[in-house]
Amino acid sequence: xxxxxxxxxxxxxxxxxxxxxxxxxxxxxxxxxxxxxxxxxxxxxxxxxxxxxxxxxxxxxxxxxxxxxxxxxxxxxxxxxxxxxxxxxxxxxxxxxxxxxxxxxxxxxxxxxxxxxxxxxxxxxxxxxxxxxxxxxxxxxxxxxxxxxxxxxxxxxxxxxxxxxxxxxxxxxxxxxxxxxxxxxxxxxxxxxxxxxxxxxxxxxxxxxxxxxxxxxxxxxxxxxxxxxxxxxxxxxxxxxxxxxxxxxxxxxxxxxxxxxxxxxxxxxxxxxxxxxxxxxxxxxxxxxxxxxxxxxxxxxxxxxxxxxxxxxxxxxxxxxxxxxxxxxxxxxxxxxxxxxxxxxxxxxxxxxxxxxxxxxxxxxxxxxxxxxxxxxxxxxxxxxxxxxxxxxxxxxxxxxxxxxxxxxxxxxxxxxxxxxxxxxxxxxxxxxxxxxxxxxxxxxxxxxxxxxxxxxxxxxxxxxxxxxxxxxxx
Ligand code: IFM
Numbered sequence: 135x136x137x138x139x140x141x142x143x144x145x146x147x148x149x150x151x152x153x154x155x156x157x158x159x160x161x162x163x164x165x166x167x168x169x170x171x172x173x174x175x176x177x178x179x180x181x182x183x184x185x186x187x188x189x190x191x192x193x194x195x196x197x198x199x200x201x202x203x204x205x206x207x208x209x210x211x212x213x214x215x216x217x218x219x220x221x222x223x224x225x226x227x228x229x230x231x232x233x234x235x236x237x238x239x240x241x242x243x244x245x246x247x248x249x250x251x252x253x254x255x256x257x258x259x260x261x262x263x264x265x266x267x268x269x270x271x272x273x274x275x276x277x278x279x280x281x282x283x284x285x286x287x288x289x290x291x292x293x294x295x296x297x298x299x300x301x302x303x304x305x306x307x308x309x310x311x312x313x314x315x316x317x318x319x320x321x322x323x324x325x326x327x328x329x330x331x332x333x334x335x336x337x338x339x340x341x342x343x344x345x346x347x348x349x350x351x352x353x354x355x356x357x358x359x360x361x362x363x364x365x366x367x368x369x370x371x372x373x374x375x376x377x378x379x380x381x382x383x384x385x386x387x388x389x390x391x392x393x394x395x396x397x398x399x400x401x402x403x404x405x406x407x408x409x410x411x412x413x414x415x416x417x418x419x420x421x422x423x424x425x426x427x428x429x430x431x432x433x434x435x436x437x438x439x440x441x442x443x444x445x446x447x448x449x450x451x452x453x454x455x456x457x458x459x460x461x462x463x464x465x466x467x468x469x470x471x472x473x474x475x476x477x478x479x480x481x482x483x484x485x486x487x488x489x490x491x492x493x494x495x496x497x498x499x500x501x502x503x504x505x506x507x508x509x510x511x512x513x514x515x516x517x518x519x520x521x522x523x524x525x526x527x528x529x530x531x532x533x534x535x536x537x538x539x540x541x542x543x544x545x546x547x548x549x550x551x552x553x554x555x556x557x558x559x560x561x562x563x564x565x566x567x568x569x570x571x572x573x574x575x576x577x578x579x580x581x582x583x584x585x586x587x588x589x590x591x592x593x594x595x596x597x598x599x600x601x602x603x604x605x606x607x608x609x
Pocket of ligand 1 (some may be wrong): 169172318447513560567568576
């Protein structure tokens with residue numbers, strides 16, 4: 135077997151000699167990803183106040199089994215062991231999120247030093263282990279006080295976010311080189327305020343659209359603050375869960391359904407952030423909901439502050455057609471025009487179809503739309519019903535196959551010219567999977583939530599071998 139390089143070497147660094155199979159470029163970033171509320175626990179320590187997810191998870195019927203993130207994977211107390219685990223796997227990068235209510239408990243005013251200390255220790259531990267920290271500022275845990283003041287549908291929340299970004303940058307900017315403003319603002323806006331399956335659980339198309347704009351504004355204002363406070367070498371980024379969309383049939387009506395969802399799920403973020411404009415078709419599609427007067431003069435200059443890379447989170451594609459979606463819907467302005475059809479083929483425990491082509495489609499679309507922007511796959515992974523067998527082993531061949539197929543798609547996208555610089559498995563640990571509570575396991579490391587014992591799944595060993603080899607074994 136001969137090695138197949140996705141791209142010529144572009145940076146210095148050792149490349150594993152004699153590694154057969156699909157090799158990734160030298161310097162490719164191999165990571166794992168987590169988020170604060172999903173793993174940290176310690177919900178009331180160090181002055182942390184409730185976030186919208188603490189409130190939501192305590193609201194009857196919102197989260198499966200009444201689960202909360204109070205303890206989660208107890209990462210706050212086990213962080214050095216978890217970093218040691220990552221060092222052992224050989225990851226080059228670790229993507230974590232900072233809990234806003236832990237470092238600025240009311241969402242206003244000065245930082246809580248005890249809260250920041252946890253992240254100072256985490257970053258030190260990572261650097262000592264030779265792992266590059268990748269910090270996300272907002273992975274959905276809005277301080278409850280800010281939601282009480284109106285939350286993301288209110289403009290002031292964007293200003294509050296920019297202030298918080300400055301506090302985090304001042305505390306950690308000398309040691310964290312990569313900063314992501316927001317994780318998946320589509321989920322925060324449309325699942326949080328549109329169909330209400332995420333915190334804070336509101337169901338209003340108008341609130342969702344306002345939230346989307348104010349998240350874009352928060353991103354741009356936060357990026358500007360980061361740019362002003364961080365060293366010039368800092369990488370400032372944003373992570374979007376872009377939707378890979380296919381028409382059910384090759385008809386004009388189904389293609390128009392794709393256009394509508396592309397507008398309200400993808401271009402609603404891509405256009406303000408990278409082109410300084412609102413998609414005209416989105417404004418037309420949502421005319422019955424809003425005239426968009428909440429977008430003020432100058433906002434789109436703020437939202438389009440230049441950034442250094444884009445993070446892409448991908449799990450599964452969606453098949454859409456002309457039709458209607460059940461209410462409440464996250465598809466503001468499109469719900470009476472678009473239906474979703476489950477794709478054929480294998481599915482994960484989330485009932486999401488397994489289809490790696492969607493990742494290749496997204497990466498090559500971005501290659502064409504944003505040719506000079508480096509890309510990172512900041513999340514990709516799968517939930518399966520994992521369990522420890524009597525000998526204590528956790529065998530997860532379906533996850534290995536899923537990750538292998540998706541990394542192959544990334545390799546193919548690089549070979550096709552997409553500038554993909556890294557890949558982060560979601561997730562390092564089994565964790566609190568939002569409205570599914572602890573019922574879904576995405577980790578490559580199994581967590582026994584009764585004892586907090588960590589066990590590497592077969593996928594963790596497989597990922598470690600991929601990293602050591604610098605690529606995949608097969609041609
Ligand atoms: O667990 C989530 C994560 O918080 C955001 N992206 C999708 C993952 C799986 O649902």
